[in-house]
Structure formats: C-alpha cells, structure tokens
Amino acid sequence: MSTTSRPSRPDAPAARADVPPERPLPAGRTWARVRHAALPLGSLLLFLVAWQLLAASGTWSDTLVPPPAKVWDAFVTVSTTRDGVRGYNGTTLVEHLGISLRRIAIGGGIGIALGVLFGLLMGTVGRLRALFEPWITFLRTLPPLAYFSLLVIWLGINEEPKVTLLAVAAFPPVAVSTTTAVAAVPKSLIEAARALGGSRWDVVRDVVVPSALPETLTGVRLAVGVAYSSLVAAELVNGLPGIGGMVKDAANYNNTPVVLVGIFTIGVSGLIIDGLLLRLERAVVPWRGRA
Amino acid sequence: MPSHELTASRDEADAAGAGAVRLDHVTHRYGRGGEALTAVGPVDLTVPAGEFLVLVGASGCGKSTLLRLIAGFEQPTHGSVRVSGTGPRPGRTAGVVFQTPRLFPWRTVRGNIDLALRYAGVDRALWPRCRAELLGRVGLEGTEKRRVWEISGGQQQRVAIARALAAENPLLLLDEPFAALDALTRERLQEDVRRVTDRTGRTTVFVTHSADEAVFLGSRIVVLTRSPGTVALDLPITLPRGDIGAEELRGSPEFAELRTHVSHAVKAAAAA
Numbered sequence: 432m433s434t435t436s437r438p439s440r441p442d443a444p445a446a447r448a449d450v451p452p453e454r455p456l457p458a459g460r461t462w463a464r465v466r467h468a469a470l471p472l473g474s475l476l477l478f479l480v481a482w483q484l485l486a487a488s489g490t491w492s493d494t495l496v497p498p499p500a501k502v503w504d505a506f507v508t509v510s511t512t513r514d515g516v517r518g519y520n521g522t523t524l525v526e527h528l529g530i531s532l533r534r535i536a537i538g539g540g541i542g543i544a545l546g547v548l549f550g551l552l553m554g555t556v557g558r559l560r561a562l563f564e565p566w567i568t569f570l571r572t573l574p575p576l577a578y579f580s581l582l583v584i585w586l587g588i589n590e591e592p593k594v595t596l597l598a599v600a601a602f603p604p605v606a607v608s609t610t611t612a613v614a615a616v617p618k619s620l621i622e623a624a625r626a627l628g629g630s631r632w633d634v635v636r637d638v639v640v641p642s643a644l645p646e647t648l649t650g651v652r653l654a655v656g657v658a659y660s661s662l663v664a665a666e667l668v669n670g671l672p673g674i675g676g677m678v679k680d681a682a683n684y685n686n687t688p689v690v691l692v693g694i695f696t697i698g699v700s701g702l703i704i705d706g707l708l709l710r711l712e713r714a715v716v717p718w719r720g721r722a
Numbered sequence: 723m724p725s726h727e728l729t730a731s732r733d734e735a736d737a738a739g740a741g742a743v744r745l746d747h748v749t750h751r752y753g754r755g756g757e758a759l760t761a762v763g764p765v766d767l768t769v770p771a772g773e774f775l776v777l778v779g780a781s782g783c784g785k786s787t788l789l790r791l792i793a794g795f796e797q798p799t800h801g802s803v804r805v806s807g808t809g810p811r812p813g814r815t816a817g818v819v820f821q822t823p824r825l826f827p828w829r830t831v832r833g834n835i836d837l838a839l840r841y842a843g844v845d846r847a848l849w850p851r852c853r854a855e856l857l858g859r860v861g862l863e864g865t866e867k868r869r870v871w872e873i874s875g876g877q878q879q880r881v882a883i884a885r886a887l888a889a890e891n892p893l894l895l896l897d898e899p900f901a902a903l904d905a906l907t908r909e910r911l912q913e914d915v916r917r918v919t920d921r922t923g924r925t926t927v928f929v930t931h932s933a934d935e936a937v938f939l940g941s942r943i944v945v946l947t948r949s950p951g952t953v954a955l956d957l958p959i960t961l962p963r964g965d966i967g968a969e970e971l972r973g974s975p976e977f978a979e980l981r982t983h984v985s986h987a988v989k990a991a992a993a994a
Contacts, residue, residue, distance in 0.1 A: 622795065623824035628813030628841035628889055637837060641828040718827040721871040 497688045505688030506695075509677075519689060520680065522672040528696055531662055531674040534590070538597025538665075539658040543651055546602045550609020550647065555639075560610060571603035575661040579668075588669040600661040601654035608650025612643035645719040648712045655708060659701045740806050741892030741925030743769040743792055748801035749950070750787055760950040761787045764801065767944065767953065771892065774919055774926045776940035778933060778984060780992035784951030785929045789897050792927060793818050805893055813841065816893040817886035821901055823878035825870040831857075831881050832866040838888035856884040859918055876907035880914070887918070894919065896928045900935070912938055913968045933985035937961070937977060938968075943984055947991040954991035957984070 479499055485491075486498035493501070509519040509527075518524060549567075553560040575596055582592035582599075616639050624638045663675035670676020678693035712719075749763030762784040769775045777785045790796045791803050794810030805815040812818075825834050835853050844852055857863055860880040870878060879899055886894060896915070900908040916939055919926050930936055936943050937959060945955035961976060971977055 619820070619822070619824050620826060622812075623818075623820065623826075624837075624841075625812045626793065626795075626818040626820075627838045627885060628843075629837075633841060638826065641826070644828075716828070718869070718871065721827050 494685050494687055497691070502688045502691045502695075505686075506692045509689060509692060519677050520671055522677075524674075524677075524692065524696060527672050527674045527677050527693075528700060530672050531666065532700070534593050534665065534673065535597055535655070535658050535662065538594040539601040539655055541594070542598035542601030542658070543605050543654055545598070546605025546650065546654065547609050547647060549602075549606045550643075550650075551613055551639075553606070553610040554613025554616075554643070555635075560614075563606075564610070567603050567606050570599065571607070575600045575664045576667075579664055583668055592668070593665040593670070593673075596665045597658045597661060601658045604653040604657055605647070605650040608653070609643060609647045612646035612650075613639060615646075616642040645712075645716040648708075648716060652705065652708045652712065655704060656701070659697070659704070662697060739771055742771040742806060743767070743893065743925065743927065744802075744804040745788075745792075746802045746804075748788075748791060748798045748803060750784070750791060750796060751799045762791070762951045763798075765952055769925060769927060769942075771925050772923050774916075774928065774939060774941040776936040776943050777927065777929045777946060778931065778936045778943060778988055779946035779951060780931060780948060780988060783946045783948045783992070785946050786897050788946070788951060789895050789927060789929050792816065792893075793895050813889070815891060816895050817889055817891045819879070819882050819886045819894070819896040819899045821898045823870075823875075823882040825878055825881055825885075827870055829870070830866065831862065831868050831870060831873070834870060834881055834885055835888060838885040842889035844888070852888070856887055859887065860884045860914060874907075876903050876911060879903065879911065883911075883915070883918070892924050894924050894926045896926070898929055898931065901930075908935075909968075909972075915939065916968075931988075933981050933988055936984055937980045938972065945984065945987045945991050955984075955987040957987075 482496075483499055486493075486496050490496075497505075506524070507513075509524045511523065512518070518526065522530075549563060553563055578599065579592065579596055582595050586592040586595060620638050620642065621634055624634045629637060663678055666673040666675030667679055671680055674693055674696055678690050678697075681687075681689035681693065745765050745767040747764045747766055749760065749765075751758045751760050753759055765788065777788060779785045787796065791798055792805065792810060793816055794803075794805075794812045794814075803810055808815070810816065826837065829837060832853060835856055836849060839849050839852055840846075853866070854863075857866065860883050862877060862880050862884065865873060865877065865881075870881065873881070883899070899915075900911050903911065912935060915926075915928075928936075928939055930939075940959050943955070943957045943959060944953055945957075946952065947954045959980065961971060961974075961980070966974075
C-alpha cells in the first residue's frame, strides 16, 4: 500500500537538505515547519476522504474495500483484549510487531555483519572480489520468495528459515556498498597515514574503516529496507505470531480490515526505522561529503 | 623512538648524522620496457644534517618523485637512497608534508595531531603537552576542537605541518606545500616553516617551483633539469637569517639578485 507512505515521503529528502549544517533562523522556523507539513498532511486527509467516499459508494463490497471506520475498529480490536479475546490470534498488534522486529534485528543483523566483513575483504583483496562478486550479484537479483521454499525444506518451519531469509536478503546490499566504499578509499589519505608511521593495521582501522563508513551505512539502510520488504515473505509459513504472519493469516479468512492494519503497521514502522537510521547516519558520519 | 624533546641542538644532530640524506647515482623510471619513462636521474646529492635544501624546477622535472624516493614511498630503479645512514621507511625516517593537507576529515584538529602522536609512539600521558606545543609552533592555539573542514586552507596546511612534526623525525620533507595558498598566507607560512626548522635544526628538503620561495627558505638551492631530472645548479645561500626580519630580507638587494639568478637557472634548465 504505497499510498499510505506517500504523505511522509516528501518530508524525508527535504529534511536531509535542510538540516545540516546551518540551522534556519528561529523566527521563521515555526512557520516554515507548518508550511512543510501542510502538503503531506493535506494529501493524507485527501486520501482518507477519497477512501471513505469510495467505500460508501457501494461500488465494491465491504470485503474488497472496507470503510476507514471498519479498519480503525480492526486496529482497536487487534491492539487490545476485548470480550476475553486478546488481540489477533491471542497476540496483540504490538506483540506481533515486536516479534517481527526481533526477527529483523537478528536476521538483518547477521546479514549486515557478514556483509560488512565480506565488503572489507573484497574491497581490500581484488581476487576475493572477483571470486565472490558474481555470487553476491546473483543473490541480490533473486526475490526472497524464490529461495524461501528451499530454506523451509532445509531448515523446517520454525525461526531458522525466517531469520535466514532476512539475513540472506540483507547481506548483498551491505556487501556491495562496503566493497565499493573500501575500494574507493583515497590513496592520498592511506599514504598520509603511512607517512605518519601508521602500520598496515593502523591504516585499516584509522583510514579505511572511517573512510568507508558513510557508504557502508547507506548500505545498512538499504539492507534494513530490503529485510523489511521481505518480512511478509519470511512469515508466509508458520508466521504467527508475527506481523507478516498476521497479514497472511487474515488474508486466508478474507479479513481485509486486519490485512490493512498489518500493512499500515509495517509501512509506518518501516518509515520510523528508516528515519532513525538516517539520524544515526548523520550523527555518526558528520564528515560525509567533506573528505 | 627518540623521546619527545624539541631541544635537540644542531650539533647533536650533526654528530649523529641524523637526518642526513645521501643519493648515489639515483635513477627512477615509471613503467617498463619501451614505454618506460625516466622521471629522475641520474642524481648524486648529499644533504648534510641540519641543512635546509630547496629543490627547484619546472613542472614535470621529477622533483616530487625525488622527494617520494627520499620518503621511501618509491624505490629507485638504480642507485641507492640513504637517510640517517639507513634505507628510508615511510613514517620512520622522515616527516612528510604533501601538496594538499591530506587531513583525516573524520577527526578534529586535535584528533589528527593525536593520531600522529600515537603512531610516533609517544606516551599517552604526554599527549596534551605535545599537542599544545605542536599547535603553538604552527600558530594554531585554540583550534583543537574544530572540524578540519571548518578551518581555512592555510590553517589546514598548518595542521598538516604540526602532524608531520609530531614524530620528531630528524628529517622533514615538504612537497610544494604552499602551492595552493594565496600569496599572503603563503608568505606567513614560509616564515613559520623557517622559524620551526631554525629552532629545531632538523634537516629539511623542500620542493617548490617558485624561485622566490626557494631563496627565502633555503640554506642551499638545487635546480633540476626537465625530465629526466638531473642537477643543473647547486647553490649555497648565505643570506643573513636570524638577525634580520622577514620583510627586510625580502626587500634586500641581495635577495632580489639571488631570486633573479635562481629564476633564470630554472628557466634555462626547463628549456634544456
């Protein structure tokens, strides 16, 4: 559901351009913020109105296009305990999300760590790059669903295939961006460190790693995005509890409101995580673009 | 690693031969076979400890290559390079200042200096004192916390000089360090470099294409011919140094005469 993410999207690139390094004058700040938020908020409002009108027109049945109120109802139901029924399938929405986030943290974390390691090796040793790069490119082009069945055959239906799928999905973007970044470390700075008496290891730690960090972090953001978009795929089999599993399960019963709640939740939490990563990136690499 | 003392007198340096450079029939070629380009040589050159040698020549005369050979970044195709009696090793035998500052943008001014102190093996407890001393020597007090991209080009090059001095190597190599700076900043930095080297008595090899800079800084000037670079002129400079101000020196007739002489030699060498 790309329409839901649209309101916040124009905000992201604009903020990136505005914040560093000089801040605007405090006087014009509030007004600028209001103007900034007006467009995305307006489009969100327009979207809700259009949705309501479409649902009320009766062109499609409630199952296909449930009205916003019904989706809101579903949101409240899966978020709370009502009439002795707890959330969806005995788990509240926040818990579903938390379990999925944990899978992403573990799987994505493993994929990112391996990606950084491979990137460092491949960026430093040309032969390793020639050896591994075709495989990583191959892996990168595969949609996660393509190898999920294989993972289920190999690893069963519990946590292992899910975490592995997320790791495999997160690995290529980080490996590729780290490789490129390491290979592009300015020779002049390596030479400067050597001229100061730095050893080979000193050069890796004090020049190669910090110099490659900005692009590596971009790769990490990309990887988290890929892992996030693979979430529903990862939870297709035995995914409950889990937000992707919830969407899949609700779809089996034509429970469109819950499907929509799940999609909104994935989209909004994804946006928040991306925003946090962007902030982290700015805080960790203030020298980006100034080398 | 010698202790971090800035008071090594000229006599001590002479006695040990520390920082002395000796090039015996050095040739350097880039590439191989028929396409090989001889950049330098053959060059025979001895720089006694404590001397301030300026290598002058037009662009492409191989003066930077010569400096890279002395720094140990390149190995000569023929001949031998000796610094303080041994083969040069990057970071161990000489401090180097490059044409651009080459500071690490992920570190502050202080971080750049600290890295140099760590690589030089200076005891961490001495860092604050050494740092203050180094920054003081290049006139950068109070800039410790600045990001290196926030300070001017001249200040960046000052940090680079302070960083190169951190290891207290008896030899300092500078490769056209002020070429990218404006005239005013350049003159001020020239005066600072002269003050720093006069005080510590370390051997210095300074590469430039400016006759003016060469005469102002050098205690000896060597003019190189155009590719391959060989020695065209070897000229000791005996201008009065310590007792006379920079402005006065630049304005003196002796200075003007020497500058013209060197300038002509550079042009003749480039045309030959």
